[in-house]
Amino acid sequence: MSELTRIPAPDGVAPAAAYTHVVMGTGRFVAISGQLALDEDRKLVGEGDPAAQARQVFENLRRCLAAAGAAFDDVVKLTYFVTDMSYLPAIRAARAAHIAGDRLPASSAVQVAALVGPEFLMEIEAFAVLPE
16 A cells, blocks of 8 residues: 545645545556446446446456455546436435545546446546555
């Protein structure tokens, strides 16, 4: 795990409710491609169910991070691509199962017209920093 510095609310910036404004670290950079709610057999998990899809996406992120020798504590940025912003509470609940509230990464949420297939409700990518 790398030593990360988190600045939840820099002077003059409104406090963030569900993310950290600034996360800094030194070391090796890890980029995890956007993950979909697919299991290891490429089968959709949670058709029409944002909570089930979010849980699967975070499990896929966990596995990708582990393959790089990283964990969620090393994540400095998450980007959420959703087809409907109403899915954010389900995403936050799945995130809370992996990331403590006092260790939240920087985050962005973007509503998109579509993902790679109409069955997908969200795609989430992660950036992490590992010690040198």
